[in-house]
Amino acid sequence: MNDHTDPEKFARTAFADGPRLLADIGATHARFALQTAPGVFRSVRVLRCDDFEGIVPLLRFYLSDHDDATLHHAALAVANPVNGDQVRMTNRDWQFSTDAVRRELGLQTLLIVNDFTALAMAIPGLRPEDLMKVGGGAPAGNAVVGVLGPGTGLGVSGVIPTADGFVTLGSEGGHVNFAPADEREFAILQFAWQEWPHVSNERLISGPGMEIIYRALAHRNGVKAPPRSSPDIISGALDERDALCLEVLDCFCGMLGGAAANLAVTLGSFGGVFIGGGIVPRMGEWFAQSQFRARFEAKGRFSSYLADIPTYVITTPNPAFHGVATILSEHLRGRSGANTLMERIGHLQHELTPAEQRVATLVLEHPRLVLNEPIAGIARLAEVSQPTVIRFCRSLGFLGLADFKLKFASSLTGAIPVRHSQVRTGDSTHDVSAKVIDNTVSAILKFRDQLDVRSIDRAIELLTRAKRVEFYALGNSRVVALDGQHKFFRFRIPTASYGDSHLFTLAAELLQPGDVVVAISNSGRLPELLTAVEAARAAGADVIAITSSGSPLAKKASVCLAVDHAEDSTTFLSMISRVLQLLLIDILSVGISLDGRGERDDAAGTDQHHMLISHLGS
Template sequence: MASSTGVNASFIPTDGYLDGPRLLADVGGTNARFALERAPGQIEAIQTLRCADYAEFAQAVEAYLVHHAANELALGANAQVRHAAIAIANPVQGDEIKMTNHHWAFSIEATRRRLNLDTLLVVNDFTALSMALPHLEQTHCVQIGGGRPLAGGVVGLVGAGTGLGVGGLIPSERRWIALGSEGGHVRFAPGDAREAAILAYCWRTYSHVSAERLVSGPGIEMTYMALADMRGIMNPEPLHTAQIVERALAGGDALCHEVLECFCAMLGTVAADVAVTLGTLGGIYIGGGVVPRLGEYFASSPFRARFESKGRFEGYMAKIPTYVITAPYPAFVGVAAILAEHLGGGNAVPILERIRKARPQFSPAEQKVASLILAHPRAVMSEPISEIARRAEVSQPTVIRFCRTMGCQGLADFKLKLASGVTGTVPVAHSQVHVGDSSLDVGVKVIDNTISAMMEVRDNLNADTLSKVIDILSQASRVEFYGFGSCGLVAEDAQQKFFRLGIPASAYTDPQLQEISASLLKSTDVTVIISNSGRLRHLAPAVEMAVNSGATIIALAPSNSQLAKRADYTLAVEHDEGSNMHIPMVSRILLLLLIDVLAVGISMNRSSPFAELQRQAKRGILAHTAATQGDVASDKVTAKEEGPSASGDNNLVTPNLISHTK
């Protein structure tokens, strides 16, 4: 396995990663394999556990970690695992994982908390295998036909095991992007009459026959039964996949040999379809648990002939090389690369944390650069080197020297790692609340869903639109906020904030009042319309009047909504709550959050014509408060000296206090 540290050697401790070893896992339908990566490319402590032996995925991880911790402590090494990456034979969409070929189901975030991890990444197993390809040694791949791969060409990946995996690798500048897919579930396409008969046999049981149904380990057993039926064998000997393969390779069993012949040909069809679909001039790689066990037989099997059998495209296909991956644990290499990229590349921790830890070792000039990056990481990601140097009060060569000190090739490489660290540090995603969830799980899911939605709003903020909206609101003669229901509460909250900033503002939650307000708008006014659904409905009349008045319309709503299309500017609020939600939750918080962003932006906007009015108002309030406190103190002294009145009235001070507090 090739390894690349991605960080200056002076920052790599001799005992591995700064914050301990990383946990790697490759989870299939039958086995779960675990390993530790102690340093870049140093993968050890490999252990295979049977999935059937554990009721839950987390239990299997805990069993491995307990065993690992005992060994590490015996060696006097750091046993704490903070970061983990899992490759799983399953589609990964959101937080909830439900395995296709096993009964395990789990929440990624709940598992992260249970295992006390800082980071838990879960990716499709073929996404991981795809990312392993650039890091494999040539000795770990055997070429089966074809010519030379095109440098920088797209790479395809096919693998048969418990299921059928399909993936790809797309070059992008100096890195690769893994293309995840569920291509194994496309409909099976027979390549000849025999395969058509096998498909017909499967149709007796399944209405949909996917490629995975036949081109996989279990598919070999299905093909065995189908061919036996076609040969009139009434009660074929029940054989498992391993037994069929063993007999086929040993010779002497014609039926098993025919099964293996069919399997290799059908795999050739699948690989060829992937090649023409993706244009894999960089080659097709064959992984999974079946083909590597076929040894020399695979090279002489019908695989390559079927791969090239594409009619008018035979010449095109003949040039594409195909390889069999022979590395023992390639998925570990892939998930290690994915985890390294997620954590910002290089050594053990996200790049911002590495900067903090290494700060005392920097030169005085480099410390200035470090201080700027730690204080304004997002600004640094988008600024040119000249601006970074100016703000840090250093030379441009110092900025480059700092980047290389951090193990990066230059500023562009540093920004890429910085972006990964800044945007990838909150490991939460939207997850469903289910009946039967504990109170703690409900609370955690609600909070995590809110955080996830807030992160999405943050990452999708359009800087130009936000700046323009803040400038427009700062210069407006007056601002009118419209909203219904929970959005009406947001409008009222906005009105209070803007009024305190010295901006004439009103909030209307009644349709008729909104229409009256809209009819009085001028071209120098702004109306902010707040809607979690973005539907016009009751807002339509007021919106049309506002448009006709020439006032600027700003929408806080979903980006593709009706309201967004009518507005001059839209600050998008995307959320997973349905439009018929009776009690909006996440959307309400997102809208309030955007109002806060606008309020802070306006407050910081010193060019606002209302800024001086705001300062005058604040000085007036402080002066009035000071005068009030002085009068109250004087009244208390007078009351104490004079005592109760002759009429017995003990409340002489109260009217004075009330008049001043008013």
């Protein structure tokens, strides 16, 4: 029985929150699995990317066989650099927003990582039987590892051991310039220049690159050769013993050996260089006898340096699953990921000494600055001694500042998350502006993730059917009520806004069934507003409350649209809460506009709805 049809597969999951979706998505094929326990991958399936128009249809097709599985977490390795939310694939015309895909699939967690970053993360967990050693050398303990592998492209990465695990390097090293080592390779480079002004390693040391080498050598040798794909070239060499195909493989493996040697001396990969990808494992034992290792060690004065570094071919199927599973697991445990180290510092800050807390504050508010400053600069900016900086790093479990910076830099790969930062008396105008904007954006993103869509749907339904809509608010929320009235009157609904407690109490008593009150309050505890809401409900009207959940106003309303952002309104005007309230008015307005109110509006009314949408941004 195929595993993906096994009805009991999910009952055996070792994860409390169910199986985890893993994928390794290349330019040609996408490999999927459901991880049900550490090291256990079920429902493995390989799909052709050409059969799908984008990543969401691809994911939905795989998941269509697993409707019985409740998925909360997923991690995808893609053959692409990953920087921030937007992902544009290099060798395929796909682009997507990570967060949009997460929300569309209903996931709590969706990580997108570079495919060779995932492969690199798998290296520490590989067993001897998962590898084929090529040549001599022995790995040094606790040393850097290099990873590369040709497939549709050429992936390059590295693994650096740290005190609490490993750091993988997100690299696009396959795009460095190709450097020929002899006259034959120079002739191939000249042939490739006819197609591209810049010839990188990936142009030649890859599946498509093997086909370029085939055509170039046929041209150089004066041979009329039939077109062949890279799999055909490999089978032509190993099965048919075709002379041209054998020369292509010999040349290809030599080029790969040169690229591996360059990676080894660049990283100091005394832990070994590991070859992955989809091409080399197909060559089997032939690869071990190829020019790869000889070329790897042919480094002039550094030949003995490279002779001590072992090289391996990864032979286990789907090794990226192990790496991407590790990355997801560590993210969920709070050890790695986009911003978990930042969060860890924030959570532990109160446990640090006062001096160490000043270092923590500097790290949280100026992460890039800390990465670029030497220890003396960090100490000066935090107004502490240099030993305090070291103690701060060790309090977090790092060996010292260098170890901390290495892991911190890895955790900040891509965009630094927008987070709340306290505005301080001595802040410059630039810092004040940045913090106010960042704090607002941070609150909006959190608000988006916590939005109760069902309540919004219910509110839109009430407003769409309303005979009359009245907005009640006092103080700082009054401007939100006026904004709501300004937008809603365009729907040709009788609309009013009251900011006087005496007036809206009287108005509430005149309401009828089918009318709707939108009551807006940050605290939800104003006695005058509560009295008016009670009167409105007694008159048969519905009440939509834009307020904090759990407040008295929320409990008295027909529908509560929660705005739970804590602000000290006794000292400051509620700023961010007001922005979130205005956002809810916009969401309701657009929702009503799209709903159409067609059953009671004529063509002119429909034009008003379209006009409203265009006016939202004005």
